[in-house]
Amino acid sequence: MRARTGAAAAVIAVAVALGTGVPAWSSGAAGAGGEDDGGAPAVVSSATVTLITGDQVDVGRYPDGRRSVTVRPAAGREGIAFQKLVEGDTVRVIPGDVARLVPDRLDAALFDVTGLIAAGYDDAHRDTVPVIVQDAAVADAAGDPGAASSRRATAQPDWAALGLEPERELPSVGAVSADLDRAAAADLLASLDAGPAARSATHAVKVWLDGRVEALDVDSSPQIGAPAAWAAGFTGEGVTVGVLDSGLDTTHPDLDDVLVGARDFTGSGDTVDRYGHGTHVASIALGSGDADAVNRGVAPGADLLVGKVLDDFGGGESSSIIDGMEWIAEAGADVVNMSLGESERYTDGTDPFSMAVDTLSARHGTLFVVAVGNEGLHGAVVPPGAASSALTVGAVDDDDQVAYFSSRGPRAGDYAIKPDVTAPGVEIVAARADGTNEWESDGPYTAWSGTSMAAPHVAGAAAVLKQARPELTGPELKAVLMGSAQHTSGGAFEEGAGRVFVPAALDLPVTPSPASLSFGAFEYPQEGTARRTLTYANPGDAAVTLDLTVEASDQDGEPLPDGVVTLGTTTLTVPAGGTASVEVGVDRTAGELERRYSGAVTATDAEGHEVRTPLGYYREPDLADLDVRTVGRGGEPHTGSSSVRIVNVDDPMLFDEHREIGPEGLDLRVPPGRYSVTGFLWTTDESFVVSAVSAVLRPEVTVADDTTVVLDAREARELTVATHRPAEVRWISLDDTRTTAVGDDFYGFGAVVGADAKAYATPTDAPVTVGTWDLQTHFVLEQPVAEGRAPSYTYDLLYTQDVVDTFRFRADARSTAAVTTGYASLGADHVAESARVGTAPGHIWGSAISSPVATPARRTEYLSANGVTWGHQVYAGTAEDPMQGYFDAAARTYAPREKAWATVGGAVLAPRAGTGGFTVTDDTLGLALTPWSDGDGSRFVSFGGQTTRLRVWQDGDPVLDQTRPTGEVVLPAGGAAHRVALDASRQDSWWERSTRTSTEWTFRAAPGAAAPAVLDVGYAVQGLDLRHAAPRSTRVTLSAGTPSKDRATSARLWWSADDGATWHAAPLAGGRPGTFTGTVRAPHGTAHVSLRVEARDASGGTVTQTVIRAYAVR
Structure with missing residues (x-):
């Protein structure tokens, strides 16, 4: 069982090639309706990821909260199914032909699209x-x-x-x-x-x-008792400590004579620390303190091995770090510190990182000391701290309270105790590498916080202990340090055994095994007593008698009654050089359900030395067996590739799972309650090409005790639509969408099938009683045409039912809007795909299926006019690389019988600020400019291939100069006159128009004032066709105004026939407010006309815009 938060959606898409080009599937959320008035910038960000299978996924984020996801199968994979899951901001896409291999054979992270983008593994950053x-x-x-x-x-x-x-x-x-x-x-x-x-x-x-790994970011040595160890003569001398981190500043006085070996694993060519993390960490473990005679490391006498596994920005890849681990263990490090981890990835220790720790610990006897992570949540132990053999370290402050950022246990999957110990990790002063953290300190030291800082305290303590007891192996060092730790705050899942204390480790009379007692999860119904054996080893030459006690409490700190956790004996004698054991029992039936419990067994000798062994377990809640079975369309157990989404609609935090389901069905254990159970049963051949999908809908199932749900495809009826003009189905999309009793989040599950497959759905009886539920059916159809010809009309029809009782739909002129849409061609190599994103009333997420469009083309697109909000995305590029960007039109609704006109990619393409291009927040001017918008105002979102330069001046002084078209500048008190310049160019074979633009805006802006209303220019070229070509002599009408409807009061126009080498003025005549018309008379032989405009408004704001090759001459 997993807890999840945020809106969730899951969609399976089947892409089937029809006609020319490779189709794609897309989803997005609805924006406000109405005509585009310039609008906010189309997207905040957009990125494309090519999966390991070769399939592509594009993710876009809009400033109004919308999201879009487009899936495009690789060539030759057009019949493959796709699973798509959206959870909050996370998007995962898994091709159906490999879904059964995930996660056992293929790491699920390979299909975490947003995670790949965040790690820099998208197509723009690597091939x-x-x-x-x-x-x-x-x-x-x-x-x-x-x-x-x-x-x-x-x-x-x-x-x-x-x-x-x-x-x-x-x-x-x-x-x-x-x-x-x-x-x-x-x-x-x-x-x-x-x-x-x-x-x-x-x-x-x-x-x-x-995966990408990151560093996990007042003399603290006395807090763990290091000075007492130094006074006893133990400084770690003769012990080798390895640090795998960002390198080392060997010129620092605290570290200038400790290094005995170093190697680079990042490809930087040296082991110099330009990030600062490795130097800081190393000095906590073994710095001499020579720079100020105060900030001394825990083991200042130890030797140091350094593996540079994090680059100069504090990041690295798992494989390079594993390589470094192998080298440093083979090089003889007794203790290895790893203040790094894979953030937001929680495992049971079976990831490569953690397995490497366990293997090397067993092979070389090395103790790996690892930071637990900085996520501050329970169950958030990250690799490699999830390794069983690792000594995993959390952080405490100088009052010994567990730091707010320190990740808590238990370990994911098996509820094992992690972290193992804690150590100081808040505002730790240690060595500053030269050239780092200069904004904070220019001295030899700097203060950092994190479990990164806690781990080297423990590594240093291990080195001190190793000097005192050189016979100890890595596992034994771990056991002694845990057994001697001091309980300070929290339970075992927060602090492990407690905060490390070196003097106690040096005097520990016996060594416990295991070092912690992880009882795991007690499954419901709980019965009997769980038992573990705790063994003490006595390395001394005299017997040791131990008094044993045990204490335990729940996750809120309430003590458990006597008898819940028991000991086989309260007195135990451990012979000299021998061992003795005690049985520890836990009554599985005691305590509240669905809670964590932890405590410790404490063994005390006659001299008062305490040996502490933490224990912990979890009592599973009252669960029922939910068995899900499938029946195929022929009555047999379903054998196709299928999946099921099960959501607890009383509280999705209790249960929300998406699972593949085979002929054997699923046997689940779930909390009693009401559930939405939806199955998509696919009929496929051996190549996973789909011929049918059956949506078997159980939107509200009560699970009071053991329950079996049968998903029977024979109950499903075919979904069809009749249109007023002959049309063939190209796609059908089904979306099961649910809200619950908790919040307004959407939980969805869906499917998309192509022309060669049929879609079916089972009827439902009545509206749900908890939250909302509906089934959306989206048909995409087109005119039947001969192969090689383009259709002159299409249909996008979206229907929503909260009770599924309609299976045959009808669309005609009375129920649709007719949008005559032109698709302009920007060059000979230009190919395009169109996707109408439809979002039903009251919904956030919408869906679309893209289809190839020949350019230039004009066709009538019939859209259902039933309250659906329609967005329009048109992807553009070449046949070899068809997803180089897309035109994104503002979303809107349509009235029945409405007729509308639009042109996508039409001239003149130029920058346009619109609403949201310039914003003021407190004392900050934000800039979010799009280098190209078409004649209708649809912005082009580029995935690459463009070059931009953005510059800003305030009162004539330059304050910003960068290559991104977005940014921000601080506004001076009292405001300033601003000049903003955006230069942009594209050098693509398919983009032959508007190849270079230069735009300057002037305006005033001040802190706290309204956003500046800047002028934008629109162009209407008489006789312009869909190839961006116009007659040699033609009229050009300019419209210049602001989003707030202020109009330009004056304007000037120039044209060029030689790409801007020479310019000719074109006298303008005024028309409606803000519009001006002039005539361009290009000479014979002109291939392209470039335009330059200057316009001014009543407030003194101006815009100057140059567009090279604005249109062609025919």
């Missing part, structure tokens, strides 16, 4: 997918601690046979890292899917994303 690939034979060798190296124990696989060129060998996890060409992944994916008999000597068993 390949970084992966870690595990081979079966090598993985088996990696799991053998007795193997000196899996490279020697096992012959190396033929990675080239899988399309891989390994960059790094990672024997600790039996894997290699590689940059995978997305277009060459077929062999690798086939290897994952091969049955045992079909597998060759080389076959991959799992592929992970090589």
